[in-house]
Amino acid sequence: MRRILKSASPSLDAYRADGGYQALQKAVAEMTPAQVTQTVKDSGLRGRGGAGFPTGLKWTFLPKDHPGPIYMCINADESEPCTFNNRILMEQDPHQVLEGIILSCYATRASIAYIYVRYEYGPATRALQKAIDEAYGAGLLGRNILGKDFHLEAYLHRGAGAYICGEETGLIESLEGKRAWPRIKPPFPAVEGAFRKPTVVNNIETAACVTHIIGKGVEWFKSIGVPADPKNPRDAGSYGPKLYCISGHVNKPGLVELPLGVTVRDLVDKHGGGVWKGRKAKGCIPGGFSMGLMTEAEFDTALDFAGPGKVGCLGLGTAAVTIFDEETSIAEVLYNICRFFEHESCGQCTPCREGTGWMLKIADRLRRGQGRLEDLQILEEVGDKIGIMPGTTICGLADGAGWPVKQAVRKFRKELESYIRSGQKAKALPVLTGH
Ligand SMILES: Cc1cc2nc3c(=O)[nH]c(=O)nc-3n(C[C@H](O)[C@H](O)[C@H](O)COP(=O)(O)O)c2cc1C
Ligand code: SF4
Known part of the structure; x- marks a missing residue:
């Protein structure tokens, strides 16, 4: 983020004056695609889009020696509430992102990169399109990139503004010109993705990391963040x-770049200027709505890929932390969250379509002071039973809807x-869903 x-x-x-495109030059001149893939694999890079899947490993799922085209879809839909790191990267440093995309395509032998940008991101779209045009003019895109037998076309595609377009197969359907209904998996995109061809889907920030891994090396990347726990063979580390996006009831909302593993407390106190109006925090949404909630007592949790799970959250998510202060009504937080997911459910799966609707109706009743104690149990049951993890839905939106509830x-x-016993109405709450 230094630029x-x-x-x-x-x-x-x-960008070039700052050493930009040297990583690409090095890769194309000195490394085979397999070596670039291996380097990214060795770096331990995990996807920044939410799920934290190891990037290099994902690339190896592409079929070997595929005779037809391979596609790279770059996910810049960024619809998770309070998340804006992709936007800042695209607006402020589009060539850093583009270099990572070109490197990722070189590694995976992808011949076309589609960059799917959420509709609301006008300045980001324009900045990235300008960077693409400049890259074509400089021989960094198109035929025979840097004089080598490497060809790549890049296209920007603007979404129409729906959260589900960020789910990788919803994104692919939308790119193909259809309604963004997620596909049943398998087949996974690496085998059958855009236009039924092998496809990699990666986030904008993931691509930006690739630039630095190739430029500065594996050791540099692995010296930052939290190493894998040697006692836990399933821990892939958080390198x-x-x-990190900081928003909500803090004095200094914004975006900060830090080694993976910072605690919520440090984010709020050191980087977010503390809780506003001299109040205390009641809790936070640690990584976008879909990851769940943390109480203030859990603020010493490390925000790496393993930390949030230790306090029952779904994962790190987008690392977009939204603080709510002690005067915030949880009934209103709950209602805001339910309203978002009910609106964004694509409606394909009955448990998600109906479940998000039920949760919204209950949350609405509750905030209006007409809740019943048994409603809490119903909310928990619905939250537990909808989702890809309990095996009742096609995609993870439903898990993300149930988790915070x-x-x-x-x-x-x-x-x-x-609140239910007193039958009181919740106080009006500042909107938590804005970007
Ligand atoms: C409902 C839903 C919405 C999602 N939205 C986004 C998004 O806006 N941006 C994103 O990069 N990933 C999003 N994802 C995750 C993508 O499906 C996919 O895992 C990701 O783009 C892969 O990139 P990465 O491996 O670089 O993280 C979403 C997933 C779900 C279930
Ligand atoms: S889980 Fe929800 S959002 Fe995902 S496919 Fe099913 S209905 Fe659509």
Whole structure:
């Protein structure tokens, strides 16, 4: 992020003056695609889009010696509430992102990169399109890139503004010109993706990391973040830097780049300027709505790929932390979350379509002071039963819808119970869903 907010940083000349495109030059001149893939695998890079899947490993799932085209879909849909790290990267340093995309295509032998940008991101779309045009002009895209037998076309595709377009197969359907209904998997995109051809889907921040892994090396990348736990063979570690979004009731909302593993407390106190109005925090949404909730007592949790799970959250998610202060009504937080997911469910799967609707109706009743104690149990049950993890839906939106609801009930039960008993109306709450 060191180039961000420098006036000329988005231009190709300024990027090159800062050493830009040297990683690509090195890779194309000195490394085979397999070596680039192996380097990314060795770095331990895990996807920054939410699921944290190891990037190099994902690339190896592509069929070997596939005779037809391979596609790279770059996910810049970024619809998770309070998440804006992809936007800043695209607006402020588009060539850093583009270099990572070109490197990823070189590694995977992809001949076309589709960059799927959410509709609302006008300045980001324009900045990235300008960078693409400059790259074509400089021989960094198109035929015979840097004089080698490497050909790549890059296209920007603007979404129409729906959360589900960020789910990788929903994105692919939308790219193909259809309604963004996620596909049943398998087949996974690596085998059958865009236009039924092998496809990799990666996030914008993941691509930006690739630039630095190739440029600065595996050792550099692995010296940042949290190493894998040697006692846990399933822990893949949390290596590299991360862009953390801070929003909600803090004095200084914004975006900070830090080694993976910072605690929520440090994010709030050291980087977010503390909780606003001299109040205390009641809790936070640690990684986008879909990851669940944390209480203030859990703020010493490390925000790496393993940390949030230790306090019952779904994962690191987008690492977009939204703080709510002690005066915030959990009934209103719950309602806001339910309203978002009910609106964004694509409606294909009955448990998600109906479940998000039920949860919204209950949350609405509750905030209006008409809740019943048994509603809390119903919310927990619905939250537990909808999703790809319990095996009842096609995609993970439903897991993300259920997780914060059941956590709100389990972690803030006393407040919700006393709220129901008193039959009070929740105080109006500042909107938490804005970007
Ligand atoms: C409902 C839903 C919405 C998602 N939205 C996004 C998104 O906006 N951006 C993103 O990169 N990944 C999103 N994902 C995750 C993608 O499906 C996919 O895992 C990711 O783009 C892979 O990139 P990565 O491996 O580089 O993280 C979403 C997943 C689900 C289930
Ligand atoms: S889980 Fe929800 S969002 Fe995902 S496919 Fe099913 S209905 Fe659509």
